[in-house]
Amino acid sequence: MSAPRSKDGLKETERPLVIRQLESSSMIEIPVSVQGKQINAIIVTASEVTLISDRVYRALETKPGIKAEFTLRGAGREMEMIGYLLDTTSIDIDSLEFKENLYVALIEDDMLIGLDFMTKHKATLNMKENSFHIQDKVVPFEPKTEASVHAVSxxxxxxxxxxxxxxxxxxxxxxxxxxxxxxxxxxxxxxxxxxxxxxxxxxxxxxxxxxxxxxxxxxxxxxxxxxxxxxxxxxxxxxxxxxxxxxxxxxxxxSMNDNSEIPEHLQDLYQRSCLGLDEYQRAELKQLLISYADVFSSHEFDIGNFRAIEHAIDTGDARPIKQ
Structure with a gap:
């Protein structure tokens, strides 16, 4: 899929990256090392990308640089968050070292191993034997059965x-x-x-x-x-x-209970409109004028514009006098 480039020359996605369909405390967890720091990673095939939490990133002694900012989408509609793409990061799984570009986001788990990493390295899961297979390594895991929605609030x-x-x-x-x-x-x-x-x-x-x-x-x-x-x-x-x-x-x-004064260019209109109104109605009128003060011209050159509708003027055969 082609993608536009950001101002620093890096490719950005045309749509938010899906990071997880269901959060859990659960399922398939294996020990890994990121930049020398030991953490636990959750294997999530529903995640398009591999990412670490912001807490893990802050705790790294050697922090990879940040290359670009992305929008990451979690479970549910319109559940989006800002994430960051890192420079090359070292990942160690059972003595195998990988150099990857990870993402950082506000997630609860230390790390999510996504479909991008699994596909790139031809990694597989053997649910019958409860093992994670990558290259010549077999990493056992103990599956947890209690899943729960655990998305970032x-x-x-x-x-x-x-x-x-x-x-x-x-x-x-x-x-x-x-x-x-x-x-x-x-x-x-x-x-x-x-x-x-x-x-x-x-x-x-x-x-x-x-x-x-x-x-x-x-x-x-x-x-x-x-x-x-x-x-x-x-x-x-x-x-x-x-x-x-x-x-x-x-x-x-x-604030939500605003006691602002009426703008100067609307004070005369307010005074003339208050005739015959009781105190409650005057208060409502005042709030209305304050809320819609931008609708009224403040001086003769404050005309504004409206672009929602286009129309044409039929001049027949007449040619323009001035352009």
């Missing part, structure tokens, strides 16, 4: 309401998870294409708060219930080292 993060991020600004926004977060630390991986966003580490009981950076000269709108990230369960959050860089953007902060 992921939760989608969405916006609670519509909000606009002004030009050249940073907006800190409280978001909502699709389901309650467990009392564990999480890493939120941003998934916004119209702006930059920062990865965020939070404790499970904290309200997910993300920072969105609009570097453009126009405001950018985030719509209600828009998916802006995915929270991945992690083992722990380490304290950050060094000094924080100085911010060069004006920072706005908003």
């Amino acid at each position: 992921t939760v989608r993060i969405r916006t609670a309401r519509r909000v606009s991020v002004p030009a050249r600004s940073v907006l800190q926004l409280q978001c909502v998870p699709d389901q309650p977060l467990e009392d564990k630390p999480y890493l939120i991986q941003p998934e916004v294409r119209t702006m930059f966003a920062c990865r965020v580490c939070i404790e499970g009981k904290q309200v997910p708060t993300m920072a969105f950076i609009n570097l453009s000269d126009r405001k950018v709108t985030l719509f209600k219930n828009q998916r802006v990230g995915t929270a991945y369960e992690v083992d722990e959050i380490l304290p950050e080292d060094g000094n924080k860089p100085e911010a060069t953007f004006r920072t706005l902060q908003t």
Whole structure:
């Protein structure tokens, strides 16, 4: 299968790589050595690639370099995570040494031996004898029968309401998870294409708060219930080292119960529209104008554009006057 190349010249997949159909504490486990570190590997023919956990990678004394970033897909629909392709890595199985390009991802098991490694080295499983055969070696294993879904815990993060991020600004926004977060630390991986966003580490009981950076000269709108990230369960959050860089953007902060003021260009409209409204209706009107402030022109040159529909103007035989 041909694949496009990334900016560093490496091939990238046209679709997410499937890393596992069913997670288990289980099944076929053999001892291996990765870069001299002894670990246990699970043989998973449902995995397209061979990969190690981020914990194992961090524990290696000699860490292979990272070549590229990939999207890896786990069990279930839209269960994706970011993974990394490593430079040549040494794997030792029963005194046989292999040089492979492994992947690193947020998985619970130390290592998954996938179909790519099995096919390349013509490895086979003999379930009758409970043995793993590779080249001239026979590695025995004790199969475990209790399988369980053991995928990395992921939760989608969405916006609670519509909000606009002004030009050249940073907006800190409280978001909502699709389901309650467990009392564990999480890493939120941003998934916004119209702006930059920062990865965020939070404790499970904290309200997910993300920072969105609009570097453009126009405001950018985030719509209600828009998916802006995915929270991945992690083992722990380490304290950050060094000094924080100085911010060069004006920072706005908003929450799910926002008490922002009406933008200046809408204040006259608000005052004129409040006639005859009670206090509750005025509060609703205020929130409506704040949420949809980007729909109204802020000055005579703030026209905007709409690209969802195309149309043609029939001028007959008349030729253009100006181009």
